[in-house]
Amino acid sequence: MSKKAEQSESFIVEGKLALPYAYFAGRVGSTFITTIRDQKKIMGVRCPACGTVYVPPRQVCDKDFTDIRNNWVTLGNSGTVVNFTVVRYDDRHLPRTAPFVLALIKLDGADTPFMHILEEVAPENVKIGMRVEATFAAKTTNTILDIDHFKPAPEKVRMTTERPEAGRKAWTPGDEPEMQEKRRGGKPDMSTPVIITAALTGAATMKNQNPAVPYTPAEFAEEANKCWKAGAAMVHVHARADNGMATHEHDRIRATHDAIKEKCPGLIVNLSSAVGMGKTAEQRISQIVAVRPEMASLNTNTMNFSIIDRKTGKIFIDYVFENTFTMLQDFGKAMEENGVKPEIECYDMGGLDNIMLVAKQGFFTYPMNFNFVWGVAGGQAFRAESFIAMMNALPPKANFTTCGVGTEEFPCIMQSCLLGGHMRVGLEDNIRMPNGEFAKGSWELVEVAVRIAECLGRSVATPDEARMIMGLKKK
Amino acid sequence: MGKRVAICAVAQVKNVPAYRQMRFQNMLLECFESIMEQTKVTFDLDKGIRNIVTCSDDVFDARTISNNGVTDVVGAHFRGEEKMAQESINGLGYAMASILSGHDDVILFMGHCKESQTESRRMCTNLAFDPFYCRPLGMDFQNVDALQARAYMEKSKVTDEHLATIVVRSRKNASRDPFARENRLVDEKEVMNSPMLADPIRQLHYYPVTDWAYGMLLCCEERVKEFTANPVWITGYGSCMDSYFIGDKDLASNFSLKNAAQRTFARAGIRDPRKDIQLFELCDHAAYQLPLWAEGIGIADESKGGAWIDEGGPDSYNVNLSGGQLNGNPLLLGGAARAIECFLQLRGEAGKRQVKGAKRALAHGTYGAAGQHQAVVIMEI
Numbered sequence: 040m041s042k043k044a045e046q047s048e049s050f051i052v053e054g055k056l057a058l059p060y061a062y063f064a065g066r067v068g069s070t071f072i073t074t075i076r077d078q079k080k081i082m083g084v085r086c087p088a089c090g091t092v093y094v095p096p097r098q099v100c101d102k103d104f105t106d107i108r109n110n111w112v113t114l115g116n117s118g119t120v121v122n123f124t125v126v127r128y129d130d131r132h133l134p135r136t137a138p139f140v141l142a143l144i145k146l147d148g149a150d151t152p153f154m155h156i157l158e159e160v161a162p163e164n165v166k167i168g169m170r171v172e173a174t175f176a177a178k179t180t181n182t183i184l185d186i187d188h189f190k191p192a193p194e195k196v197r198m199t200t201e202r203p204e205a206g207r208k209a210w211t212p213g214d215e216p217e218m219q220e221k222r223r224g225g226k227p228d229m230s231t232p233v234i235i236t237a238a239l240t241g242a243a244t245m246k247n248q249n250p251a252v253p254y255t256p257a258e259f260a261e262e263a264n265k266c267w268k269a270g271a272a273m274v275h276v277h278a279r280a281d282n283g284m285a286t287h288e289h290d291r292i293r294a295t296h297d298a299i300k301e302k303c304p305g306l307i308v309n310l311s312s313a314v315g316m317g318k319t320a321e322q323r324i325s326q327i328v329a330v331r332p333e334m335a336s337l338n339t340n341t342m343n344f345s346i347i348d349r350k351t352g353k354i355f356i357d358y359v360f361e362n363t364f365t366m367l368q369d370f371g372k373a374m375e376e377n378g379v380k381p382e383i384e385c386y387d388m389g390g391l392d393n394i395m396l397v398a399k400q401g402f403f404t405y406p407m408n409f410n411f412v413w414g415v416a417g418g419q420a421f422r423a424e425s426f427i428a429m430m431n432a433l434p435p436k437a438n439f440t441t442c443g444v445g446t447e448e449f450p451c452i453m454q455s456c457l458l459g460g461h462m463r464v465g466l467e468d469n470i471r472m473p474n475g476e477f478a479k480g481s482w483e484l485v486e487v488a489v490r491i492a493e494c495l496g497r498s499v500a501t502p503d504e505a506r507m508i509m510g511l512k513k514k
Numbered sequence: 515m516g517k518r519v520a521i522c523a524v525a526q527v528k529n530v531p532a533y534r535q536m537r538f539q540n541m542l543l544e545c546f547e548s549i550m551e552q553t554k555v556t557f558d559l560d561k562g563i564r565n566i567v568t569c570s571d572d573v574f575d576a577r578t579i580s581n582n583g584v585t586d587v588v589g590a591h592f593r594g595e596e597k598m599a600q601e602s603i604n605g606l607g608y609a610m611a612s613i614l615s616g617h618d619d620v621i622l623f624m625g626h627c628k629e630s631q632t633e634s635r636r637m638c639t640n641l642a643f644d645p646f647y648c649r650p651l652g653m654d655f656q657n658v659d660a661l662q663a664r665a666y667m668e669k670s671k672v673t674d675e676h677l678a679t680i681v682v683r684s685r686k687n688a689s690r691d692p693f694a695r696e697n698r699l700v701d702e703k704e705v706m707n708s709p710m711l712a713d714p715i716r717q718l719h720y721y722p723v724t725d726w727a728y729g730m731l732l733c734c735e736e737r738v739k740e741f742t743a744n745p746v747w748i749t750g751y752g753s754c755m756d757s758y759f760i761g762d763k764d765l766a767s768n769f770s771l772k773n774a775a776q777r778t779f780a781r782a783g784i785r786d787p788r789k790d791i792q793l794f795e796l797c798d799h800a801a802y803q804l805p806l807w808a809e810g811i812g813i814a815d816e817s818k819g820g821a822w823i824d825e826g827g828p829d830s831y832n833v834n835l836s837g838g839q840l841n842g843n844p845l846l847l848g849g850a851a852r853a854i855e856c857f858l859q860l861r862g863e864a865g866k867r868q869v870k871g872a873k874r875a876l877a878h879g880t881y882g883a884a885g886q887h888q889a890v891v892i893m894e895i
Contacts, residue, residue, distance in 0.1 A: 051534070054576060056573075068646055122665055127713070132649075132652055134652045141652070143661060151759065154651055155651060183650050184650050
């Protein structure tokens with residue numbers, strides 16, 4: 040039988056499924072859509088347990104099953120394109136004729152991007168990362184199309200979203216007098232860009248305290264990348280095994296270091312020479328010599344380094360962190376000989392004095408870079424006058440940054456920024472935001488530091504600027 | 515290892531763009547009669563088929579309870595009949611579970627879909643999206659897959675050239691399968707010149723509209739000799755569903771496929787899929803999905819899909835020698851088509867595309883936009 044004959048004998052029923060229906064959007068959906076319709080505002084819901092801000096909003100958090108229906112937050116009507124396609128076919132279910140752009144847009148303040156139409160831009164000019172804003176429909180249809188579409192928005196400085204060049208501007212070192220001179224009379228030198236360091240893990244912060252703590256090299260790379268995008272020039276790293284335990288295994292530390300460098304080649308990686316509790320001096324320094332990061336921590340006193348209930352004084356873990364003068368000398372020399380710049384960790388004024396004693400041997404290169412650490416159980420608590428005393432005790436041309444455990448993080452970094460120093464934040468030191476909510480990652484704490492810098496009018500250092508300031512050799 | 519379930523026989527009609535002269539009931543009947551012929555199974559209430567699992571879709575059949583339209587041709591009168599309104603590979607998993615749980619000894623598993631009946635397959639998949647937040651925007655599987663393609667190609671350095679080689683290879687492989695949809699052979703240049711549908715997916719990157727039906731007979735280990743001398747065993751099945759909203763997930767992460775595969779491997783005792791499995795049938799709705807799913811099941815290194823194509827990964831691991839979903843099977847039935855190819859290969863009945871000495875194969879199915887749902891089956895002789 041010919042094809043034509045076959046077809047003529049096939050009776051094809053031309054039908055149509057068309058079914059008007061009514062659909063209850065739910066209480067959450069109703070609030071979402073009426074707010075768009077009546078107030079031209081886009082709302083999301085925030086999970087109080089994990090901090091995720093969802094759009095479209097929903098009743099229950101997908102991650103931890105927390106009831107989140109009443110935790111509304113107003114999002115920006117603008118956001119960033121994170122993915123898109125150009126629809127080049129016409130079909131009856133499509134809201135526009137081809138070609139038109141469907142984009143995944145991450146609204147300012149939201150964690151989950153949502154899909155919408157992007158117009159007023161030629162498809163070939165759409166880029167991931169472009170800023171867009173909502174245009175609301177002139178006439179409501181009581182659907183998601185009450186946001187008629189998104190269109191390109193002017194770039195503007197924002198506080199909380201990802202920006203690879205967060206608050207950064209070009210800086211070149213001028214013919215500046217010694218910092219010591221400029222600080223005379225208590226006048227801070229805020230002319231240099233501020234270096235923000237993200238301490239991603241430490242040895243003790245675990246995922247059960249904050250799930251954003253990275254363990255695997257890939258997780259470190261991802262978190263480091265987010266911190267870099269948020270404004271960090273350096274990450275401080277204690278590598279972990281898959282089970283979360285701090286490790287001195289060279290291969291794992293190298294894999295972690297290299298994963299970060301592969302993901303963010305420009306970022307400065309600063310490895311810990313403390314590693315974690317109970318490690319021998321050999322285990323602590325041999326990995327630094329093996330991996331040769333740009334920078335590594337150098338701890339200055341033998342001291343209590345314990346875990347104590349801050350409210351009751353109850354001792355949970357009592358531990359002596361050993362850093363003898365011999366270790367200070369041997370670690371310092373090993374680092375300098377291998378081109379690793381020490382970050383000198385001072386937990387109190389005594390530690391600073393210790394390092395200046397061994398520094399008389401003359402093996403440290405200048406400038407020396409100090410980190411004032413506050414709030415370790417065994418070190419000193421943050422006090423503004425102690426900070427100033429330590430700053431004034433620094434050798435010439437020295438740089439200083441600071442970090443604080445728990446809630447001491449924010450006042451100490453603010454003071455440092457104010458006095459011309461640098462800032463370290465991150466889940467190693469503190470797992471919460473200033474309002475007490477869990478930080479979504481070290482990157483969110485970096486965003487707080489960026490905001491502090493912005494408020495004080497200091498630009499945020501790029502990794503290369505940080506190298507110039509701290510005297511590092513890029514590797 | 516626990517009990518095993520056997521696939522005793524498979525049957526299928528040829529994949530074609532449109533069966534104008536055959537209703538889906540007729541398509542199923544051909545498969546049904548072939549299964550009866552091959553196995554001599556009966557509908558005796560003591561020893562024969564008492565339970566049937568079917569797979570079909572209401573929207574493609576343009577009626578509610580689409581299985582009700584095929585009750586007679588699958589022999590389900592006065593018997594148990596249940597429909598899998600999901601990717602067909604889950605019907606295989608369900609039939610397996612029915613036997614392992616002791617629910618029954620013998621299960622007939624059949625499925626059909628005529629994509630050609632709809633004016634637009636995209637309009638059907640638009641209905642998979644919720645009516646409120648997503649559907650009015652015109653989201654369908656194709657334009658959402660395009661977002662995944664963009665994210666994945668960026669992550670794993672997969673290029674338009676790579677996609678072209680995947681399409682060319684798929685059609686070439688399918689030309690050796692008498693049941694495959696007959697598609698014109700193309701070269702890389704033609705693929706790269708085919709019109710863009712939803713950037714970066716081109717027309718030839720996407721599987722074509724296809725009609726198809728199939729049948730399988732499954733039974734418990736104890737009774738397998740009654741139906742075949744050459745059974746193929748199902749030794750593992752696992753599935754996983756990712757988040758619903760497209761913005762909630764990392765589109766290039768393979769979250770749900772990795773979960774499904776790992777569960778399946780654990781059940782089947784597979785330590786290293788590269789060494790322990792000789793044949794892979796992956797459900798690639800679009801060309802970019804071949805390396806993506808290969809990463810997900812662990813035969814391509816993470817984020818190295820582009821290099822995997824360059825190194826000839828698909829041929830060295832015997833991936834989609836049938837041409838895969840990309841050559842054309844109906845949506846919903848891709849997993850069953852993959853399993854049937856694995857069955858034929860393991861039995862040595864794959865003709866010109868036969869892999870010598872294959873003892874264990876992996877069949878994969880996926881459904882939803884951007885691979886939201888994933889399922890994996892391990893089959894062995």
